[in-house]
Amino acid sequence: MTQQIILATAALFGGLSVVFGAFGAHALKKILSTDQLQSFEVGVKHQMYHAIVLLVLGLTPKYTSAPIYWCFTIGILLFSFSIYGLVLSDAKEKKLRFLGPITPIGGLLLVSGWLLLLIHAF
Template identity: 50%
Template structure:
């Protein structure tokens, strides 16, 4: 595979698999234990993770350069911070041990995702 960055392919594939697993976990096990608002937040994390897993796979298949590598890195970090902090917040709140330090991490992850998308738009504008 010439000029293809396998890192976003691997990370995107792993994020996709984890998203399916956590989505099923939410639909079956958590549905009985979580408040509806917490379940909705958990599902938001799962959806955003899957959307961005697909983006990472797409980015990995594109001819590579430093700009796309930076976009993929920012998206990878953003997913980790955004989705996984949501999982931690909702699960810890469900089991009465809320990890409050995760609260500020979620918007940082969201900013990384927005910045990644903006960088991608800029990349396309400069083709």
């Protein structure tokens, strides 16, 4: 994976997490319950944490690994975005239940990315 692609992905996910965080703190605060808002924030935080990891990976050529990149990228999409979908659909009382099993798959991919990073470090 090229450094430019990793950095662009990090910038996209990082920027979107700021937008989603602001959206949650302002626009959604009026329509979400406290629990729903907390769940939404979990998605935003994990998205930002892993965007920062991608940024560091993109700036460190030694760790520019396609499997690590894909675990974090797909993990963010499945984990954070399924949480966003679950929370927003629940707020509209049309919960997209099929997203429920997707969240842990995304989490597993994020953990796999960390594990691959550990292996790659040695």
